[in-house]
Amino acid sequence: MSAVLVLNATYEPLSVVSLRRAIVLLLKDKAEVIEAAQSRIRAESMSLPMPLVIRLVYFVRVPHRAGVPLTRRAVFVRDDGVCQYCGARPPRAEMTVDHVLPRVKGGITDWENVVCACQRCNTRKGSRTPEEANMPLRRPPFRPQYCAVVLLSHVSVHESWTKYIEPVPGGSIA
Numbered sequence: 001m002s003a004v005l006v007l008n009a010t011y012e013p014l015s016v017v018s019l020r021r022a023i024v025l026l027l028k029d030k031a032e033v034i035e036a037a038q039s040r041i042r043a044e045s046m047s048l049p050m051p052l053v054i055r056l057v058y059f060v061r062v063p064h065r066a067g068v069p070l071t072r073r074a075v076f077v078r079d080d081g082v083c084q085y086c087g088a089r090p091p092r093a094e095m096t097v098d099h100v101l102p103r104v105k106g107g108i109t110d111w112e113n114v115v116c117a118c119q120r121c122n123t124r125k126g127s128r129t130p131e132e133a134n135m136p137l138r139r140p141p142f143r144p145q146y147c148a149v150v151l152l153s154h155v156s157v158h159e160s161w162t163k164y165i166e167p168v169p170g171g172s173i174a
């Protein structure tokens, strides 16, 4: 694991950076180590604990709706790779993105109007709404929270990160 979780001064997850970048932030005193591995690394003429989670010493303002880019992959991750109609879990390459309100009916490409759908469900639903097709959604689509950026950018999440990136209980949506 050479990626390091960066927390804002307020301990909110901000991003994921390379180990190299994390070390630069630490050496410049712009960040402090919050979680470290047992091992140490040599940087310049000193030895540092191997950082896993660092925290910026200054506050970075994050725009309220800082975009989680709407990509196929991001929708796949948000929906846990589950077809939101039938619950199937096809490989990512076979998953499609379905517009809940079809585009031909004015549906827009937005977090609240797209879901993962297996090819079979997508074809079956066609250009109908879930109600018309009698295909209820398992979960209404939502805009992911900012911290999901962290999860979306790295599939393998270090154990030490989890307490910082767990979703807010109740799943309030930014």
Ligand SMILES: [Zn+2]
Residues within 6 Å of the ligand: 083, 084, 085, 086, 087, 088, 117, 118, 119, 120, 121, 122
């Ligand atoms: Zn399906």
